[in-house]
Amino acid sequence: MNDRRDVPEHLRIKREPQRGVYDRGTIDAILDEALVCHLGFEVDGQPYVIPTLHARIGDRLYVHGSAASRMLRHAASEMRVCVTVTLLDGLVLARSVFNHSINYRSVVVLGMATNVEGDEKAEALKAFTDHVAPGRWDEARQPTEQELKATWILSLPLTEASAKVRTGPPEDDPEDLDFPVWSGVVPVHLAAEPSEYDWLRVRDGRIVAP
Amino acid sequence: MNDRRDVPEHLRIKREPQRGVYDRGTIDAILDEALVCHLGFEVDGQPYVIPTLHARIGDRLYVHGSAASRMLRHAASEMRVCVTVTLLDGLVLARSVFNHSINYRSVVVLGMATNVEGDEKAEALKAFTDHVAPGRWDEARQPTEQELKATWILSLPLTEASAKVRTGPPEDDPEDLDFPVWSGVVPVHLAAEPSEYDWLRVRDGRIVAP
Numbered sequence: 001m002n003d004r005r006d007v008p009e010h011l012r013i014k015r016e017p018q019r020g021v022y023d024r025g026t027i028d029a030i031l032d033e034a035l036v037c038h039l040g041f042e043v044d045g046q047p048y049v050i051p052t053l054h055a056r057i058g059d060r061l062y063v064h065g066s067a068a069s070r071m072l073r074h075a076a077s078e079m080r081v082c083v084t085v086t087l088l089d090g091l092v093l094a095r096s097v098f099n100h101s102i103n104y105r106s107v108v109v110l111g112m113a114t115n116v117e118g119d120e121k122a123e124a125l126k127a128f129t130d131h132v133a134p135g136r137w138d139e140a141r142q143p144t145e146q147e148l149k150a151t152w153i154l155s156l157p158l159t160e161a162s163a164k165v166r167t168g169p170p171e172d173d174p175e176d177l178d179f180p181v182w183s184g185v186v187p188v189h190l191a192a193e194p195s196e197y198d199w200l201r202v203r204d205g206r207i208v209a210p
Numbered sequence: 211m212n213d214r215r216d217v218p219e220h221l222r223i224k225r226e227p228q229r230g231v232y233d234r235g236t237i238d239a240i241l242d243e244a245l246v247c248h249l250g251f252e253v254d255g256q257p258y259v260i261p262t263l264h265a266r267i268g269d270r271l272y273v274h275g276s277a278a279s280r281m282l283r284h285a286a287s288e289m290r291v292c293v294t295v296t297l298l299d300g301l302v303l304a305r306s307v308f309n310h311s312i313n314y315r316s317v318v319v320l321g322m323a324t325n326v327e328g329d330e331k332a333e334a335l336k337a338f339t340d341h342v343a344p345g346r347w348d349e350a351r352q353p354t355e356q357e358l359k360a361t362w363i364l365s366l367p368l369t370e371a372s373a374k375v376r377t378g379p380p381e382d383d384p385e386d387l388d389f390p391v392w393s394g395v396v397p398v399h400l401a402a403e404p405s406e407y408d409w410l411r412v413r414d415g416r417i418v419a420p
Contacts (some may be wrong), residue, residue: 010256015277035301035398036312038248038294040259046220049250049259049294051316067225084248084259088400089243093407097339097350098357102246106261129307133396140307141389143240143248179351182407186343188245188417192297197303197392207398 011110011162021163030107030163031056033209034085035132035190039063039154041081041113043071053126056085056158061109062116062124065152081113081156092187094170095179101170103185107163111156124153134200134210221320221372231373240317240373241266243419245342245400249364250272251291251323253281264293265337266368271319272326272334275362291323291366301386301396305389309349314396317373321366336353339365344410344420 013020021027034144037054040047048071053064063083065072072079090103116124125148129137143151192202201207223230231237250257263274273293275282276283278351282289300313326334335358339347352362380393402412411417 014281015279022264035298036296036314038250038259038296040248040250040257040292041254042255042257045252046290046320047250047252047257047292049248049292049318050319051294051296051314054311069225071224080256082257082259083249084261086248086261088245091342091409093343093346093350095351096353096357097335097347098353098361100339100342100346100350102263102342104246104261108259110256110258125307132301132310132312133303136303136310137307139391140238140303140310141305141386143306143389145306147306151308160354175353181349181351184406185405186405186407186409189403190398193399194399195317195396197395199301199394199396205401 007162008160013162013164019164019166021165024158026165027107027158027161027163028056029209030087030105031061031085032131032148034087035207037083037085039065039068039069039081039083041072041079046193050063051131053128055124055131056073057123057127058159060155061158062127063113063154063156064128065154069152078112078114081111081154083109083156088188089167090188092170093186095172095181095183097175099171100174101166103168105163105165107161108158109158110160113154113156116155120155121148121151121153124155125151126152131210146194212314217372218370219347221370223372223374229374229376231375234368235316236375237368237371237420238266240297240315241271241295242341243298245417247273247293247295249275249278249291249293251278251282251289263338263342265334265341267333267337269368270365271368272337273323273366274338275364279362286295288322288324291321291364293319293366298398299377300398302380303396305314305382305391305392305393309380309382311376313376313378315373315375319368319371321365325364326365327364331358331361331363332366334365335361341420371378401410
């Protein structure tokens with residue numbers, strides 16, 4: 001499941017390689033739980049990173065591109081992108097500053113993004129909607145042709161994807177164990193406040209995968 | 211405070227321009243509240259986006275570059291980057307799928323990043339530490355020369371920065387107002403769970419700016 005021999009060089013986690021995870025189950029679970037992603041692309045030598053919505057349908061990742069559309073309207077129909085999602089799980093307070101860390105689960109997807117058109121566009125928009133609020137597509141007023149036209153969606157395959165995960169307590173150096181300071185993890189999570197809407201992604205005030 | 215006349219073209223918010231905010235007070239508050247950022251850069255035509263830590267000292271933004279260091283060790287001492295932070299504030303459920311949105315506050319900083327060395331490196335590491343856990347630098351064991359050497363930090367000025375902010379209820383089209391579905395905002399926030407550590411960034415279980 002986590003065999004690194006087949007992982008291409010540019011996808012392999014170089015720093016803290018023990019945190020690299022390459023199985024699709026882990027990658028899919030992180031993509032499905034995260035509410036937003038960060039889309040990276042380059043225009044005229046300047047990298048841009050823009051927060052936006054995403055959703056996975058099987059082996060493809062869809063990204064809402066409208067926030068970047070004006071910047072990219074002169075771009076070719078295909079472009080190299082990087083889509084990154086990050087879930088924060090805890091602040092790792094070690095006895096030394098150097099060993100401080102964050103517990104997190106992140107996924108990086110590299111690839112050639114293409115514009116989505118036709119029936120696939122409506123399917124992707126349904127996936128975005130149900131990704132944020134499961135079942136919402138069926139209960140809200142669905143898009144008109146004009147609204148679909150005004151939406152820009154990118155798609156890329158999940159063939160170049162890797163996850164990086166840190167869990168567990170601080171890794172204090174043996175010589176620091178007597179240093180007189182609290183060491184441990186402060187757990188954090190994305191929480192939903194009460195609302196009138198029965199939101200299916202909330203369990204015990206915590207946002208979970210659908 | 212929010213005069214757009216002086217904003218350079220590549221920084222101006224093109225889509226939903228009314229959400230663009232360019233005053234340093236707003237930009238600084240978002241940077242200071244966010245626990246992590248996403249660092250975007252390009253290597254051999256492939257954009258990469260990596261989650262990492264950041265901290266602001268006055269007019270400069272510091273970014274922990276170690277997660278990207280092996281990828282970038284052949285890079286020049288300066289490189290164009292984009293650093294983006296995003297705070298999620300709510301899910302905006304409109305009556306139509308098309309008007310669904312997210313309440314958020316984000317900042318995009320563009321610029322030429324340079325390697326940080328010497329005294330500035332220790333100051334930046336202190337800023338990262340106190341950004342995550344205010345006061346932690348003074349109570350934890352401070353870094354040795356060797357540990358400082360093993361840390362890679364980038365810095366860029368806050369001269370090319372813009373914020374984008376969406377607040378408030380859904381913007382339903384007048385013709386949708388009778389559509390029989392709940393419309394409103396589900397507020398979300400990053401929450402800290404109880405821990406033994408008296409974490410200074412928590413008020414009422416919510417993570418706030420220091």
